Amino acid sequence: MTQENRLALDNCIKCSICVSHCPVAKVTERFAGPKQNGPDLERFRLEEPAAVHPSIGYCSNCKNCDVACPSGVSISAMNAKAKGEYVTLHGAPLRDKILARVEQMGKASRLAPSLVNRLGRIKPLRVLGEAMMGVSSEMTMPTYAKKTFLEMFQPKKITASKDKVLYFQGCYVNYNTPEVGMALAAVLAYHDIELTVEPFNCCGLPLIANGFLDVAREYAQKNVSKLQQYIEQGYRIITTCPSCNLTLRREYQELFDLDTSQFNEQMMDAFEFLNLLDQRGELKVELQELPKRVGYHQPCHLKAAGCGIPSLETLRHIPGLEVRDLDAGCCGLSGSYGFKKEKYPISQEIGQNISRAVQELAVDQVISECGMCQLQVHHVTGAKVYHPIQLLAEAYHLA
Ligand code: SF4
Ligand code: SF4
Structure with a gap:
């Protein structure tokens, strides 16, 4: 500090x-x-x-x-x-050492993602995991994708691209929900904007939240030096995960004294970037009608970033779409927190506000920018939950 x-x-x-x-x-x-x-x-x-x-x-x-x-x-x-x-x-329990290493878990899952997903659904194994490791047998486990985002993404050379954009995809998009990154890539390509991707280290938030600051600092130093090279070449850095964004822009400076002052101008949420296009009159607003009522859950780390809710600014262009703010506060999962046996009941009690809001507002589906919020909202409500960029891609006929 x-x-x-x-x-x-x-x-x-x-x-x-x-x-x-x-x-x-x-x-x-x-x-x-x-x-x-x-x-x-x-x-x-x-x-x-x-x-x-x-x-x-x-x-x-x-x-x-x-x-x-x-x-x-x-x-x-x-x-x-x-x-x-x-x-x-x-010291820390083995469980926390494992849960904090999201990047390594993602890499290990590549050996057999379907098998990892199947094992995560076998109840007796989960009960054994809770007894031996202290990982809740109740919490829905994230599933791993068959292909990572970095494997799926096909770079598209757009010579007339007005902006140079680098995507910090984050571990959850890369290993678990590559469809979110692909939706972003499709939306940007539709606007003739060239997207560049790179393998990055985990932003380090799961390490920070579990108390492994030394390892997180190493990741931070590597990420900062890579990102700075792009910023020097005039790139904007965009994120779809509010927690990655906040960690890179604020935690690196507050916890590790790294100079991230350039990030504050050049790094933004994907929807902040789309709103910038809108202000320049470059956002395509001929969108397909989506006649549905969608609940919106604001992730705590987006609130902490103090940038408002940029996704709702963009989504208002979609005809027929009714977005209702769940306004239910923290979802309670907070990354690895709610997966821990002793914290699972706390995370579920916090999440009850979301459950009540989804019922009261009678929404068809929920949207939220954070992968972990998506998982928890689905866990406590059973509702289908998406990233707002997926809804936008759908309205552009790109899904
Ligand atoms: S909210 Fe009030 S009590 Fe809490 S840290 Fe700030 S000034 Fe102190
Ligand atoms: S609000 Fe409570 S749980 Fe959340 S960061 Fe602050 S002290 Fe921790």
Whole structure:
């Protein structure tokens, strides 16, 4: 954490607004809350790292506290740092070491993705996994795609492309939902925009959330040096995953002191980029009618990015489409958090607001930008959940 962020401690006016906005503190007493685990204990941790309280493991890194704090205290970064100190001092279970290595799990799945998916559905195996490893046997497991996005993507040379765009696809799109990346590629090609892709390391968020800051820092350094080369050549970097975006733009700077100042201008959500095209009058607005009512779930990390909801700006061009904001707060899964046996009940209790909203609004399907939110919304509601870019591709007849 930078000195500046540490000094932000003194900005805490002890109003406890962060506590009332913390979805975890609302449903469990096992977590002391953002104020207590954040600025209150940080004062002690600055003097004595061993003062990290084990309840820090219950912070889900959703960042709702940061959004709510009127004084701009970086509470979630303090908690992530404290979690790192706790893991350095006390170690971490094998389960967390595995769940944090999303990139390696994706690579390993390539040997036999269908088999991995089948094994993930065998209940007795899941029960054994819960007993031996502490991975919830109840949570729906993500499925791996037969081909990765990087294997499926066919580069298209567009000589008249007005923008040079690089896609940071993230692990979940690459290994689990390549259809999201393919939908983006199709939408951009339809607008004569050339898309460049590259293999990147995981953004590091699952490592950060599990307290493995040293490994995350290595990934961050590699990603930053690769991305900077593109930025120097005039590329924009776009993402479809709000968590990757926030990690690259904010966490790298807050946790690892990396200079990501250029990212703030050149890196954006895919829909921020599409809205830019719209402002330039270059977005094609002849779209197929989609007469359906769709629920929208805003991922916490998109809210924390402070860029509004750019996808809804674009989707309003689709005739017949009714988008209803679920407005139900955090989904509760928070990456690997809800897969952990002891945290699964917490994540489900948080997710009940989504379940209620989907029922009340009687939506046909749900859209959300975050892959993990998509999984949790499907898990708690049974609804079909897509990335908004898939809906846009459908309205362009590109799906
Ligand atoms: S990051 Fe989320 S879970 Fe952690 S303290 Fe903040 S609001 Fe609570
Ligand atoms: S919301 Fe901010 S200022 Fe208020 S108690 Fe929490 S950290 Fe302190």
